[in-house]
Amino acid sequence: xxxxxEKEEDKDIDTRRRAFLRSxxxxxxxxxxxxxxxxxxxxxxxxxxxxxxxxxQFELDEITIGDLRDGVKSGRFTASSLVEKYSARIDEIDxxxxxxxxxxxxxxxxxxxxxxxxxxxxxxxxxGPLHGIPxxxxxxxxxxxxMMTTAGSLALVGSKPAKDSFVAERLRAAGAxxxxxxxxxxxxxxxSSHSTSGWSGRGGLTKNPYVLDRNPCGSSSGSGAGVxxxxxxxxxxxxxxxxxxxxxxxxxVVGIKPTVGLVSRSGIIPISHSQDGAGPMCxxxxxxxxxxxxxxxxxxxxxxxxxxxxxxxxxxTQFCDSNGLKGARxxxxxxxxxxxxxxxxxxxxxxxxxxxxxSVVIDPADIETLGKFDESELLxxxxxxxxxxxxxxxxxxxxxxxxxxxxxxxxxxxxRQKEMPYFGQDLFIRAESKGPLTEKAYVDALERNHQLARxxxxxxxxxxxxxxxxxxxxxxxxWITDLVNGDHVAGGSSNAAAVAGYPNINVTAGFVAxxxxxxxxFGRAWSEPTLIxxxxxFEQTTKARQKPMFLATIGAG
Numbered sequence: 001x002x003x004x005x006e007k008e009e010d011k012d013i014d015t016r017r018r019a020f021l022r023s024x025x026x027x028x029x030x031x032x033x034x035x036x037x038x039x040x041x042x043x044x045x046x047x048x049x050x051x052x053x054x055x056x057q058f059e060l061d062e063i064t065i066g067d068l069r070d071g072v073k074s075g076r077f078t079a080s081s082l083v084e085k086y087s088a089r090i091d092e093i094d095x096x097x098x099x100x101x102x103x104x105x106x107x108x109x110x111x112x113x114x115x116x117x118x119x120x121x122x123x124x125x126x127x128g129p130l131h132g133i134p135x136x137x138x139x140x141x142x143x144x145x146x147m148m149t150t151a152g153s154l155a156l157v158g159s160k161p162a163k164d165s166f167v168a169e170r171l172r173a174a175g176a177x178x179x180x181x182x183x184x185x186x187x188x189x190x191x192s193s194h195s196t197s198g199w200s201g202r203g204g205l206t207k208n209p210y211v212l213d214r215n216p217c218g219s220s221s222g223s224g225a226g227v228x229x230x231x232x233x234x235x236x237x238x239x240x241x242x243x244x245x246x247x248x249x250x251x252x253v254v255g256i257k258p259t260v261g262l263v264s265r266s267g268i269i270p271i272s273h274s275q276d277g278a279g280p281m282c283x284x285x286x287x288x289x290x291x292x293x294x295x296x297x298x299x300x301x302x303x304x305x306x307x308x309x310x311x312x313x314x315x316x317t318q319f320c321d322s323n324g325l326k327g328a329r330x331x332x333x334x335x336x337x338x339x340x341x342x343x344x345x346x347x348x349x350x351x352x353x354x355x356x357x358x359s360v361v362i363d364p365a366d367i368e369t370l371g372k373f374d375e376s377e378l379l380x381x382x383x384x385x386x387x388x389x390x391x392x393x394x395x396x397x398x399x400x401x402x403x404x405x406x407x408x409x410x411x412x413x414x415x416r417q418k419e420m421p422y423f424g425q426d427l428f429i430r431a432e433s434k435g436p437l438t439e440k441a442y443v444d445a446l447e448r449n450h451q452l453a454r455x456x457x458x459x460x461x462x463x464x465x466x467x468x469x470x471x472x473x474x475x476x477x478x479w480i481t482d483l484v485n486g487d488h489v490a491g492g493s494s495n496a497a498a499v500a501g502y503p504n505i506n507v508t509a510g511f512v513a514x515x516x517x518x519x520x521x522f523g524r525a526w527s528e529p530t531l532i533x534x535x536x537x538f539e540q541t542t543k544a545r546q547k548p549m550f551l552a553t554i555g556a557g
Contacts, residue, residue: 058089061230062547065133065287068233072121072132079114079121079132079177082233086134086179090231098212098550100229102222104139104203106180108146114177129290129315131175136235138223139181139203140188141278142267143168151269152186152200154419155402155411162399165267166299167236167278174294179232182222188243189219190271190385191412192423194486197221197247201419205481208250209548210515214478215487217250219243223281224251228516228548234282234291240271241377242475242494244279245506245520249474252508252516252545254288254535255281257494259525260501261308263292266301270388272381273304274446275498283545285507285536289316292528311526319529324537326358328468331365331461336472339491342512343473350471350509350519353541362465367496369452369460376445376452377499383442385431405432422483453499454525462524469527469534474506474518497522505535508544513554516545 060068060082071077087106094100107113117132126132137143140151142161150156164172171178183203189195197218198206206221208214209229216225220237224247227235237244239257248255256279263278270276280291296312299305332351337344351361386405393400393407402408409428412419434442461470476490497504497520504522511517519538521531539545 058230060085060089062283063230063233064284065130065233065282065290068133069129069131077132079117079134080111082132082134083110083114083177083179086232090180093229093550094226094231098207098209100207100209100225100231101204102182102206102216102226102229102231103136103180104152104183104200104222105147107178110134110177110179117175117177126175128174128294130171130294132177133175133233134177134179135171135291136180136182136223136226136232137168137171137178138184138220138235138237140184140238140269141165141167141181141236143178143181145178147181149181149269150202151188152184152202153408154201154415155408156400157202158401159396159399161267161396163267166264166297166301167268167295170295170297171236176294182220182226182235184221184223185218185243187428188238188240188269188271190240190381191425191428193426194423196422196481196483196486198225198481199422199483205483207481208478208515209550210252211478211551211554213480213553214515215250215481217246217475217478220247220255220281224248224253224255227251227253227281227283229550230547234280234287236278236291236295237281238268238276238278239494239498240275240381241498242492244277244281245474245494245504245518246492248281248506249508249516249518250478252518252548253281253283254285254508254539255279255506256288256292256528256532257497257504258292258528259308259503261302261304261306262312262503262526262528263295264297264299264302264305266299270384270392272384273388274380274384274449275501277501285505285532285539286317286320288505289320289532289536292316308526313529316528316532319532320536321533322537322540323357324533325354325541328354328359328534329466330354330359330361330534331465331467331470332361332363333366333470333472333493333496334364335366335370336491336493340476343476343491343517346510346512346517347473347519350538350542354538357537357541362467365461365465365467365470367457367461367470369457370496373449373452373499374495376448377495379445380442380449382427382431383434383437383439383445385427386434387437423486449499453496454502457496458500458502458522459524467523468530469521469523472520472522474520477512477515477517493520501525503528503531505531507535507539509542510544511546514549514551515554
C-alpha cells in the first residue's frame with residue numbers, strides 16, 4: 001500500500017471537509033410553497049403512513065411566545081404550569097414514544113426557578129420579555145447551575161462552569177426559565193470529517209421529528225428538533241458554518257445566525273472566534289426576533305461585541321412587517337442551486353411569491369468568489385480551534401476534566417469504544433498539529449477569508465446589484481441517518497455568510513415528501529433588521545410551517 005504524503009492527506013481532508021460543510025452543516029427544502037402532506041406525496045408517488053399515537057395533540061402545540069406571555073398575564077398559565085406541561089411532553093415523546101432524543105439534560109432547578117418567577121410576577125411585575133417562558137440552550141453553552149456543559153463529549157462529563165455564559169445571563173435577565181440543554185453533534189461537528197450530525201458520545205442520536213429515520217442536521221440538532229416537536233417555546237443554537245440554519249431547515253423552524261459580535265460568545269465552547277455565534281431557533285420569525293433582542297449587548301468578555309454598540313436592538317419585533325417584501329431588492333445566488341430538482345422548483349415558487357408581494361428580484365446575483373475560500377476556511381478553523389478551545393478549558397480551572405485539546409484526543413483514544421464507535425477525530429488531530437495564531441499561514445488565511453467572503457463577496461455583490469438581501473436554498477431534504485458512512489451531501493448555502501461573519505436567517509419554504517426545507521436570507525454585517533423584515537413578510541405570505549407527524553420512515557408507493 002502506497003503511503004500518502006502530508007500534502008495529499010491535506011487535500012483529501014479539505015475535499016471531505018468541503019463536503020462536510022455542505023452536508024453536516026446544512027438542511028432541507030420543498031416542492032410547493034404551502035403543500036399539504038397528502039397532496040405533495042401523491043404528486044411525488046410517495047406513500048406516507050398515518051401518524052401513530054405518538055403524534056397526538058399537545059395543549060401547547062405551535063403556541064407562540066406572545067401567546068404564552070398573554071397566557072401568563074391573564075392567569076391561564078403560570079411559569080410553574082408551563083414547566084410542568086413541557087416536562088411531561090418531553091417525557092412523553094422525547095424520552096419515550098417516538099423518542100426524539102433532543103434533550104440531553106433537564107434543569108433540576110427549573111421548577112424552583114419557575115415558582116420564584118411566579119412570585120416575582122405578582123410582587124414586581126414581569127422581569128423581561130421572556131418572563132416565565134421555558135427555553136432550551138445547546139449543551140455547549142455554559143450555565144453556572146447543576147447542569148453540565150459538555151459539547152456532548154464524555155471527556156467533559158462533570159464539567160460545571162463557575163459562571164454563566166453571557167447568553168445564559170441574558171436569558172435569565174429576560175425572565176426565561178432555562179428548562180434544559182439540548183443534544184448536539186459532538187463538539188459542534190468539528191471532531192471528524194466523517195461525522196453523523198445529531199450524534200454525541202454523551203447524548204446519543206437525535207432524530208428528525210418529521211421522519212424519524214432522517215437526520216436533524218447539526219450541529220444544533222437538539223435545539224432544532226426540540227423546538228419543532230414543541231418540547232419548548234424556543235431554543236438557542238450555535239453556528240460556525242451552518243449549524244443554526246441547517247437544523248432549522250431540516251426541522252422546519254426559523255433560525256437566526258447573527259452577525260459575529262451581535263451576541264456574545266463568552267462561556268460558549270468554541271471552534272472559531274472569527275465565525276462562531278449563538279442565535280435563536282423558534283417556530284416563527286416573530287418569536288426569533290423576541291429571542292434575539294433578549295440576547296444582544298456589549299460584553300467585556302467578548303471583544304467582538306464592542307462593534308455592536310449602536311448597531312444592535314433589544315426589540316427586533318419592530319421590524320416584523322407583513323408588507324416588508326414590497327420594494328425590496330432581492331438577489332438570487334444561483335450558484336447555490338442545482339443540487340436537487342425539487343428544491344429548485346420550490347425556490348422558483350418562493351421567488352414568485354416575493355414578486356407578487358412587490359419585491360424586485362435580481363436573478364442571477366451570484367457571489368463570484370464562491371468556492372475560493374473553502375480551503376482557507378478550514379485552515380482558519382484548525383488554528384482557532386486549538387487556540388480557542390485550549391483557552392476555554394483553561395478558564396474552567398479546576399472544574400475541567402480535561403485541560404487541552406491534546407487531553408481530549410488522548411481521552412477519546414482511551415475511550416474509543418464509547419467515544420469513537422462510528423467516526424474518528426481526524427480534524428482534532430489536524431488542529432493539534434497547528435502552531436500559534438501569529439503564524440503567517442493563519443494570518444494570511446484569515447485575511448483571505450475576509451477579502452473573498454466580505455469585500456469581494458457579499459459586499460461586492462450587494463453593491464453591484466443594489467441589494468437588500470441575497471437568497472438561496474438553505475439545503476436539501478433531510479437525509480437518512482447513516483452511522484456507518486456518516487452524513488450525505490445535500491447541498492447548502494451557509495458558507496459565504498459564515499466566513500464573512502454576516503447574518504443569515506432560515507425560514508421554512510415548504511416540504512418534500514413530508515420533509516421541511518428552508519430558504520435563507522443573508523446580507524451585510526448588522527443587517528438583521530432588514531433580514532427579519534424580509535423573512536417575516538415571506539413567512540406571512542407562505543405560512544409554510546406544519547408541525548411534525550413523527551413518521552417512522554418514508555415508503556415508496
